[in-house]
Amino acid sequence: MPELPEVETLCCQLQKIIGGKAIRSTKVFDDKLAGAGNLKAGIVRDVKRVGKRIHIGLDNHTSIIIHLRMTGRLLWRQNSTRPEHSRWKMVFKDGNVFLVDPRRFATITIGVSTSEKITNDLVAGFDHTAFLKQQARRRVNIKTLLMDPKALAGIGNIYACEILYCSGISPYRQASSLSLKEWKRVFATAKRILKKGIEKRGTSISDWRDLYGRPGENQHELKAYGREGKPCKICGGRIQRIKQGGRSTFFCANCQK
């Protein structure tokens, strides 16, 4: 599922291939996305990631904002053959960008461009002080907090598990129980893991593919997620799987305190 590194990968690829180009037309294939039909054609000025959202800024002061949610993907195709489960497309002189989304959770919003600045993105702009003041004392478990888009941008289940495992912090811990030293360790670890994810063009466990349909390589870097019952790479104990807020958490009870 697309999280920060996957969305970043797409934004960079999009910027390169559609930046400066004119959108000839768009087409909606799924009534759920009917709102995307109101787009006035324009030239792509820039493609930016805002959290997990893809902001495609046009020269006519509007933006196409895409959130891929669970199974959404963007696919570049030189020919106009519709891939299976395609829900929307953007047509350029030399090719098409398809939104492919089997489960239909993805959203497209047409909005006015804003220069909103995000301060809770560990890779693209993070305000430690604001975070510690507003989020660090919350009475939720740390795992849930890491995944809360209002607390931190772009972190989903896979990266949340990896960040806690590599930080040596138990997912059961209340956010409010972490010391400043532990928070700093979490921040540093998270930055490292997210950047690695970007370098590897995302984590392809099941269906993630980049703009050109290629899987990423970060699945080979995972140390906790999806490894239930397998040996912990640090202590050799068993990785456990529990449910938190309806989502699976993978962790090592011995290494994560």
Add this chain to the structure above:
DNA sequence: AGAACCGCCTGCTTGC
């Protein structure tokens, strides 16, 4: 106010 829960979706896996 803030934490917990629900609903949106459909393809794949599991159990009988």
Add this chain to the structure above:
DNA sequence: TGCAAGCAGGCGGTTC
């Protein structure tokens, strides 16, 4: 083998 139930989960909206 076939079919139904279970599962996956981001996140906005609703409820507690």
